[in-house]
Amino acid sequence: MASHGARGRSGGRPTLEEVAARAGVGRGTVSRVINGSPRVSDATRAAVEAAVAELGYVPNTAARALAANRTDAIALVVPEPETRFFAEPYFSDMLKGVGSELADTEMQLLLIFAGSDRERERLAQYLAAHRVDGVLLVSVHADDPLPDLLSQLEIPAVISGPRSAAESLASVDSDNYGGARSAVEHLLARGCRRIAHITGRLDVYGAQRRVDGYREALRDAGVAVDEDLIEAGDFTEDGGRRAMRELLRRAPDVDAVFAASDVTAAGARQVLREAGRRIPEDVALVGYDDSAIARHMEPPLTSVRQPIEEMGRAMIDLLLTEIADRRPAASRGLERHQVVLATELVERTSS
Amino acid sequence: MASHGARGRSGGRPTLEEVAARAGVGRGTVSRVINGSPRVSDATRAAVEAAVAELGYVPNTAARALAANRTDAIALVVPEPETRFFAEPYFSDMLKGVGSELADTEMQLLLIFAGSDRERERLAQYLAAHRVDGVLLVSVHADDPLPDLLSQLEIPAVISGPRSAAESLASVDSDNYGGARSAVEHLLARGCRRIAHITGRLDVYGAQRRVDGYREALRDAGVAVDEDLIEAGDFTEDGGRRAMRELLRRAPDVDAVFAASDVTAAGARQVLREAGRRIPEDVALVGYDDSAIARHMEPPLTSVRQPIEEMGRAMIDLLLTEIADRRPAASRGLERHQVVLATELVERTSS
DNA sequence: ATCACTTGTGGGAGCGCTCCCACACTACCT
DNA sequence: AGGTAGTGTGGGAGCGCTCCCACAAGTGAT
Numbered sequence: 001m002a003s004h005g006a007r008g009r010s011g012g013r014p015t016l017e018e019v020a021a022r023a024g025v026g027r028g029t030v031s032r033v034i035n036g037s038p039r040v041s042d043a044t045r046a047a048v049e050a051a052v053a054e055l056g057y058v059p060n061t062a063a064r065a066l067a068a069n070r071t072d073a074i075a076l077v078v079p080e081p082e083t084r085f086f087a088e089p090y091f092s093d094m095l096k097g098v099g100s101e102l103a104d105t106e107m108q109l110l111l112i113f114a115g116s117d118r119e120r121e122r123l124a125q126y127l128a129a130h131r132v133d134g135v136l137l138v139s140v141h142a143d144d145p146l147p148d149l150l151s152q153l154e155i156p157a158v159i160s161g162p163r164s165a166a167e168s169l170a171s172v173d174s175d176n177y178g179g180a181r182s183a184v185e186h187l188l189a190r191g192c193r194r195i196a197h198i199t200g201r202l203d204v205y206g207a208q209r210r211v212d213g214y215r216e217a218l219r220d221a222g223v224a225v226d227e228d229l230i231e232a233g234d235f236t237e238d239g240g241r242r243a244m245r246e247l248l249r250r251a252p253d254v255d256a257v258f259a260a261s262d263v264t265a266a267g268a269r270q271v272l273r274e275a276g277r278r279i280p281e282d283v284a285l286v287g288y289d290d291s292a293i294a295r296h297m298e299p300p301l302t303s304v305r306q307p308i309e310e311m312g313r314a315m316i317d318l319l320l321t322e323i324a325d326r327r328p329a330a331s332r333g334l335e336r337h338q339v340v341l342a343t344e345l346v347e348r349t350s351s
Numbered sequence: 352m353a354s355h356g357a358r359g360r361s362g363g364r365p366t367l368e369e370v371a372a373r374a375g376v377g378r379g380t381v382s383r384v385i386n387g388s389p390r391v392s393d394a395t396r397a398a399v400e401a402a403v404a405e406l407g408y409v410p411n412t413a414a415r416a417l418a419a420n421r422t423d424a425i426a427l428v429v430p431e432p433e434t435r436f437f438a439e440p441y442f443s444d445m446l447k448g449v450g451s452e453l454a455d456t457e458m459q460l461l462l463i464f465a466g467s468d469r470e471r472e473r474l475a476q477y478l479a480a481h482r483v484d485g486v487l488l489v490s491v492h493a494d495d496p497l498p499d500l501l502s503q504l505e506i507p508a509v510i511s512g513p514r515s516a517a518e519s520l521a522s523v524d525s526d527n528y529g530g531a532r533s534a535v536e537h538l539l540a541r542g543c544r545r546i547a548h549i550t551g552r553l554d555v556y557g558a559q560r561r562v563d564g565y566r567e568a569l570r571d572a573g574v575a576v577d578e579d580l581i582e583a584g585d586f587t588e589d590g591g592r593r594a595m596r597e598l599l600r601r602a603p604d605v606d607a608v609f610a611a612s613d614v615t616a617a618g619a620r621q622v623l624r625e626a627g628r629r630i631p632e633d634v635a636l637v638g639y640d641d642s643a644i645a646r647h648m649e650p651p652l653t654s655v656r657q658p659i660e661e662m663g664r665a666m667i668d669l670l671l672t673e674i675a676d677r678r679p680a681a682s683r684g685l686e687r688h689q690v691v692l693a694t695e696l697v698e699r700t701s702s
Numbered sequence: 703a704t705c706a707c708t709t710g711t712g713g714g715a716g717c718g719c720t721c722c723c724a725c726a727c728t729a730c731c732t
Numbered sequence: 733a734g735g736t737a738g739t740g741t742g743g744g745a746g747c748g749c750t751c752c753c754a755c756a757a758g759t760g761a762t
Contacts (some may be wrong), residue, residue: 013480015718026742031720041740058480062416063718066747071413076462078450092442099429099464103473111427111460113450122454129364129409266647291643296617298649366748377712382750392710414748417717708759717750724742731736 014055023051034059074319075110075132077123077146079139089291090308094138094160097312105320107133114146127153134319136160137169142203156322158315161206162338170322170337172314174306176206179343180213183258183286183304186345188221192256192284195223198233198243198268200260207235210260210288229254233264240267248275255283256351262287262294262303269297269350284351300348307341314339365406374402385410425670426461426483428474428497430490440642441659445489445511448663456671458484465497478504485670487511488520493554507673509666512557513689521673521688523665525657527557530694531564534609534637534655537696539572543607543635547580549594549619551611558586561611561639580605584615591618599626606634607702613638613645613654620648620701635702651699658692665690 020030025044032040033048040048051057065071076098078091102109110132114123127135127149134156140147142163150157151168162171180197187195197214200207211230218225228250233239240259244267247254257272259265265287269279277283279299287294290305318337371381376395383391384399391399402408416422427449453460461483465474478486478500485507491498493514501508502519513522531548538546548565551558562581569576579601584590591610595618598605608623610616616638620630628634630650638645641656669688 016720017718020742027719028721028742029740032741035720039740044740056479058476060417060480060718061482062413062422063747064720065413066411066417066749067718067720069720069747095462099462099466103464103467103470109462111446111450111462113454115450116454119454125409128407129411131412293643293647296644296647367750368748371712378749379712379751380710383711386750390710395710411748414717415750417719418748418750420717420750703762705762706760709757711756712754714753715751718747720747721745723744726741727739729736729738732734 013060014057015060016057019048019051019055019057022055023047071131071133072106073108073110073132074134074136074316074323075112075126076136076138077112077114079114079144089289090139093308094312097309097314098136098316099312100309101313101316107320120146124149127155130155134158134323136315136319139204142205156319156325158319158322160311160315161204164205167205167338170318172311172318172339172341173206174308174311174341174343176209176343177213177216179288179304179306179345180210180258181217182343182345183288183302184214184217185221186302186347187256187258187284187286187351188217188223190256190280190284190351193223194226194229194251194254195256195258196229196231196247196251196254198231198240198247198257198259198264200233200235200264202232204235207260214258226251233260235261235264237263237267240264241271242267244268244271248272256285257283258286258288260288262289262291262297262301264288265301265303265350266293266297269301280349280351286351290346294346294348297350299350302348302351303346305344305346307343310341314341364411365408366411367408370399370402370406370408373406374398422482422484423457424459424461424483425485425487425667425674426463426477427487427489428463428465430465430495440640444659445663448660448665449487449667450663451660452664452667458671471497475500478506481506485509485674487666487670490555493556507670507676509670509673511662511666512555515556518556518689521669523662523669523690523692524557525659525662525692525694527560527694528564528567530639530655530657530696531561531609532568533694533696534639534653535565535568536572537653537698538607538609538635538637538702539568539574541607541631541635541702544574545577545580545602545605546574546607546609547582547598547602547605549582549584549591549598549608549610549615551584551586551615553583555586558611565609577602584611586612586615588614588618591615592622593618595619595622599623607636608634609637611639613640613642613648613652615639616652616654616701617644617648620652631700631702637696637702641697645697645699648701650701653699653702654697656695656697658694661692665692 016027016030020027025048029040029044030048033045061072098109112123114120135150137147137157137159139161140159140163147159147169157169159169159171161173184195199211202208215225231243231247233243257268259268265285269285272279272283279285285301287301287303290303294301294303318339367378367381371378376399380391380395381399384396412423449460463474465471486501488498488508488510490512491510491514498510498520508520510520510522512524535546548562550562553559566576582594582598584594608619610619616636620636623630623634630636636652638652638654641654645652645654669690
């Protein structure tokens with residue numbers, strides 16, 4: 001009967017079956033050509049490709065996903081309330097990298113927000129249902145249960161910013177240690193000796209590494225590390241203000257400040273101004289992130305740039321490899337799945 | 352044989368069929384409960400819901416998509432090279448709104464980049480294959496073929512920033528006209544009379560509306576519009592610098608500048624400084640967007656804030672309605688599918 | 703008691719793919 | 733000649749749903 005044909009015909013897009021009929025081959029053969037199997041003769045392949053082109057055939061994703069038990073989709077999980085991630089330039093730059101790398105693929109990108117408890121609940125269900133082939137995780141806290149859930153479910157995942165030196169998930173990070181070192185070495189070269197550091201949130205591994213870089217750069221230069229010159233911040237502007245006030249109280253002779261983020265530096269700058277300290281004459285200032293704020297600050301802020309777009313690309317690379325291997329890196333022992341990318345110090349007039 | 356059962360059992364998640372068996376009902380009934388059909392008795396519904404909870408059942412999206420010919424996914428199409436869209440705060444704020452509104456839904460969000468020609472080609476295929484139920488379109492140019500493609504394919508779509516007053520697609524926009532008016536009225540109230548305007552890209556409808564608001568605010572205040580005080584920009588910082596130089600040359604007596612974006616204002620500010628004009632004493636400055644740059648500028652920039660997060664939410668609302676109605680608004684005549692949201696002037700010390 | 707609805711329910715028939723087994727053919731060995 | 737591998741191909745079975753037809757049971761009018 002033509003009954004089922006009538007349905008398929010009316011406004012519908014061509015199916016595998018129709019391509020097969022047109023090319024005079026079987027369904028299996030068309031499937032093989034579509035999926036790039038080598039077990040097809042050149043002549044047959046050409047015939048099928050011609051039929052595909054003539055009919056404008058596009059595979060039905062849902063049917064494929066159902067039959068093959070894969071989704072051809074990856075999720076970028078965004079911890080929404082984390083304003084830091086949404087801050088310029090992190091989010092958009094990473095998305096640029098992710099997008100450009102994904103452009104060469106059949107993979108599609110899902111954006112999943114995991115802010116509220118309800119959203120996290122939904123995400124867990126989502127992952128349990130294996131509705132994506134892999135997950136990109138950004139700016140995760142040390143105590144976030146998500147990464148462990150992921151490795152437990154054996155879902156390929158890549159994390160940006162490992163939770164610790166012993167991160168079990170594949171990860172991509174910028175060289176926080178080296179970035180901090182370059183900032184401090186720059187200030188030392190400028191002649192500063194009383195260099196303070198306003199840290200980031202210390203439950204973020206990268207923030208710890210920046211402290212390490214700060215300490216060791218001083219040590220290696222033969223400058224004693226003064227604990228009074230280290231004040232905990234939280235990446236925010238407010239935290240920067242608070243920390244700077246504390247630093248001025250404890251160490252009035254401070255002659256440079258290395259802040260763990262640009263907005264933190266902006267907060268510090270305001271307090272320094274109010275205290276009558278000139279930048280950079282009295283106190284040199286260096287930030288981290290090289291955001292729009294750094295460029296537009298008065299004076300323009302020297303800052304450490306992270307190759308965020310490149311990090312996005314690297315994350316996709318890693319993830320696609322894991323998906324191809326069809327199992328998470330965690331179970332593969334200690335292969336090379338920790339990527340660390342170099343930072344760059346962008347010198348401006350604040351130092 | 353147990354052969355197919357073994358496959359389904361091992362590590363697999365429960366299927367509709369298993370839920371049905373557990374609840375002692377048929378497949379159809381479970382499907383009805385899952386999809387909220389009213390044609391189910393309360394007792395049966397309760398039994399099915401219990402079985403669902405016990406088994407931790409989650410419907411298979413692919414199977415549902417295949418059978419029902421819908422995807423439960425919407426796409427946010429991002430014209431990537433358009434740096435304006437990626438600029439703070441537009442992108443992240445809109446995403447926040449979209450995400451929060453989507454949290455109440457089963458819909459998932461796909462991010463599609465339509466920058467290069469190849470990406471656009473892929474997008475067209477994607478849409479032709481009806482792989483999403485609806486599309487969110489942001490910052491589209493007057494001559495972009497995408498919106499027309501969408502209405503031709505009869506895919507529900509909502510555009511942020513209509514292409515013209517006669518936009519046929521459903522749209523959400525902020526009140527560009529009113530926002531510009533409020534900025535100019537503010538400057539007039541401050542006593543300024545030689546108020547210049549650096550426009551945005553004039554192929555963007557919103558930029559035109561801002562010019563309209565500028566003109567009419569002056570006119571209504573009895574101040575003649577001097578064409579020499581209007582200079583075309585393009586939303587960028589560089590454009591702001593260029594335009595400001597031109598304005599200073601043509602109209603050295605300018606006492607206020609209303610810029611179509613904050614970064615444009617930043618560019619203008621730099622040129623004003625270099626020309627020795629003090630802000631706000633000699634020249635008052637007002638921007639548009641209320642971005643991070645506005646808050647951190649020296650002096651902090653008065654700016655027009657758009658309710659971007661709310662716009663994101665409104666877009667989702669509109670889109671979901673269209674999807675529910677299963678046909679694009681274009682074919683429904685001139686119903687109320689143009690949403691315009693109010694702006695707010697954030698006064699700071701630059702004016 | 704008969705007919706006509708209505709309400710709730712079960713289950714067959716697909717949706718468009720992929721997977722895999724079966725089968726022709728063609729080599730190339732013994 | 734009879735085996736033993738390959739190579740390329742067709743098509744059945746099934747993935748887990750939704751849709752819809754069939755049908756049982758209840759309700760009220762005739």
